[in-house]
Amino acid sequence: MKVYFCGSIRGGREDAHVYRRIVQKLQSYGSVLTEHVSCSEISEKGEDAVGGDRAIHDRDVRWLRECDVVVAEVTQPSLGVGYELGRAVTMETKVLCLFRPASGRSLSAMIRGAEDSDRFVVKDYKEDEVENVLEEFFNRLKNQKKARGEPEENLNICI
Numbered sequence: 001m002k003v004y005f006c007g008s009i010r011g012g013r014e015d016a017h018v019y020r021r022i023v024q025k026l027q028s029y030g031s032v033l034t035e036h037v038s039c040s041e042i043s044e045k046g047e048d049a050v051g052g053d054r055a056i057h058d059r060d061v062r063w064l065r066e067c068d069v070v071v072a073e074v075t076q077p078s079l080g081v082g083y084e085l086g087r088a089v090t091m092e093t094k095v096l097c098l099f100r101p102a103s104g105r106s107l108s109a110m111i112r113g114a115e116d117s118d119r120f121v122v123k124d125y126k127e128d129e130v131e132n133v134l135e136e137f138f139n140r141l142k143n144q145k146k147a148r149g150e151p152e153e154n155l156n157i158c159i
């Protein structure tokens with residue numbers, strides 16, 4: 001299974017340690033295409049990519065098309081993450097958004113209001129619960145897949 005992880009880069013790197021924790025857990029489910037988002041070496045300046053921002057955008061949109069599921073940490077507001085989520089909705093890819101109310105922030109209505117408890121799931125959580133929240137989500141996906149009689153090794157969760 002291919003997972004696309006979204007987290008803030010130019011929007012601010014305050015939550016990079018949480019992204020690391022999420023990506024570590026996601027790697028137990030499959031390959032994380034955007035592992036770099038969780039790297040402590042990536043600053044608010046973003047990646048120093050050959051081809052610049054165009055190359056970053058085109059690669060990420062290609063990965064979005066390729067992935068089976070999108071997981072986004074949305075506590076730190078980020079234009080790029082919002083854009084990725086909008087593109088994922090259009091592609092009809094399954095999305096999990098994770099938000100920490102303890103931050104004192106209020107999640108955008110365009111994310112919270114997109115929740116449909118199926119294809120677009122928004123979950124409030126506390127940092128120490130993150131592995132359990134992911135486990136619950138991926139177990140549910142597995143069960144949905146089983147119910148549809150899909151083969152175990154191809155966890156394609158675009159419903």
Ligand SMILES: O=c1[nH]c(=O)n([C@H]2C[C@H](O)[C@@H](COP(=O)(O)O)O2)cc1CO
Nearest residue numbers: 006007008009010011046047078080081
């Ligand atoms: O250098 C980058 N590399 C990259 O992959 N992104 C993608 C992945 C992140 O989920 C998202 C972050 O967007 P932003 O930088 O606007 O916070 O955009 C964003 C940047 C910088 O904008």
